[in-house]
Amino acid sequence: MNYVIGAASLIATLLIYIVCRKINQRYPSPFTIPVLVGTVIIVIGLLVFDIPYETYNIGAKWINELLGPAVVALAYPLYKQWDMLTKNIIPILTSVVVAAIVGVGSGVLLAKWFGFGHDIIYSISPKSVTTPVAMDIAHSIGGVPSLAAVFVMLAGIGGAVMSSYVYKFTKIDGFLGKGLGMGCASHAIGIAMAMENSEEEGAAATIGMGMSSIVVSIITQPLIWLLV
Secondary structure (H helix, E strand, C coil), X not given: CHHHHHHHHHHHHHHHHHHHHHHHHHCCCHHHCHHHHHHHHHHHHHHHCCXXXXXXXXXXXXXXXXXXXXXXXXXXXXXXXHHHXXXXXXXXXXXXXXXXXXXXXXXXXXXXXXXXXXXHHHHHCCCCCCHHHHHHHHHHHCCCHHHHHHHHHHHHHHHHHHHHHHHHHHCCCCHHHHHHHHHHHHHHHHHHHHHHHCHHHHHHHHHHHHHHHHHHHHHHHHHHHHHC
């Protein structure tokens, strides 16, 4: 029975993504990106049909398992754009460090200002890095790993939705700035969007996500001590 449920949830997820991608291609907008529309459809479907997430995840979890190989595959565009990245190493390093400080600091201060407890503050602080890293950071500083994963998802989708408006407002139009912004703020979702624009932007987003994970791992605990 589990095999049937797993196959059904996996196929349903893939079909929903394909449909959402078609919608985005026909009506291009930050609010029609497949990850946002697809997530809403799946959540509504689970609620309407009263399907437990654990049941849905029997098959859908295999999509998540592909995240690791997908991240490893990003080494290829990095290799192809290596000269461009090494020539811009100083602005890249500076941007990543600033983005990491802003990413951690904004989450901590927002949670503090709204009066949330320490468990929420510790869980939201690593929201701007990819899910496995964020969960490990949250666990190490006393947060809730599963809650950290939720904040990562919200940050990724939020960044993907708002990125075009932010870039228009700030007049950022270079592939390096846009790519680093997406990688540092929206991790894997940001990389996927950056790759659709150009290989250079995707490579910048990849290096941004990777370096941001390292920097955030180092600065999260000291920043919490300073701000909380």
